[in-house]
Amino acid sequence: MICWFCSLREAQVKHTYGIDMYGEVDAKTTPAQTDVAYRVRHVDVPRCADCHRRHRLARFVANLSVLFFIAAIAALLAILLKWTTPLISGIWLGLAVGLTLAALIAAKLILKGIHSLRKSHKKYPEIQDLLKQGYRFGQRPKAGIPKADPPRKASDEGTSSNT
Numbered sequence: 001m002i003c004w005f006c007s008l009r010e011a012q013v014k015h016t017y018g019i020d021m022y023g024e025v026d027a028k029t030t031p032a033q034t035d036v037a038y039r040v041r042h043v044d045v046p047r048c049a050d051c052h053r054r055h056r057l058a059r060f061v062a063n064l065s066v067l068f069f070i071a072a073i074a075a076l077l078a079i080l081l082k083w084t085t086p087l088i089s090g091i092w093l094g095l096a097v098g099l100t101l102a103a104l105i106a107a108k109l110i111l112k113g114i115h116s117l118r119k120s121h122k123k124y125p126e127i128q129d130l131l132k133q134g135y136r137f138g139q140r141p142k143a144g145i146p147k148a149d150p151p152r153k154a155s156d157e158g159t160s161s162n163t
């Protein structure tokens with residue numbers, strides 16, 4: 001099978017991008033408790049070793065950009081609150097802003113020519129189908145009492161099996 005992310009190389013099972021989605025939530029509230037039933041579907045997006053490596057690298061670089069951004073905010077505070085001399089906080093701010101931008105650009109370049117994971121969340125056909133059926137990402141409904149999904153249309157019956 002061809003890798004979905006680059007459409008070039010052969011996908012490898014160990015590099016598959018797997019994601020869980022849940023849906024068909026059915027919440028029944030009785031005075032004593034709320035019973036929530038839902039179905040979990042696992043979607044596998046075929047991926048090659050190279051795309052897997054690039055996704056990992058891009059995520060790492062994106063995380064770095066968040067750190068640099070926090071450093072830039074700290075530099076702004078340093079200037080406003082006069083923690084250091086203006087020269088030092090000025091250099092600090094310039095460096096942090098520069099590194100933030102560099103990391104953002106690097107993450108873009110790393111993913112150049114291949115689909116990002118976020119794109120697969122929107123464009124991979126099986127995921128699109130599940131989203132249309134009201135499925136959401138994750139393995140279980142989030143904290144709080146989830147609302148039951150609207151009843152499914154007759155045409156959707158019998159399309160899901162694995163729980």
Ligand SMILES: [Zn+2]
Pocket residue numbers: 003004005006007008009047048049050051052114
């Ligand atoms: Zn690939």
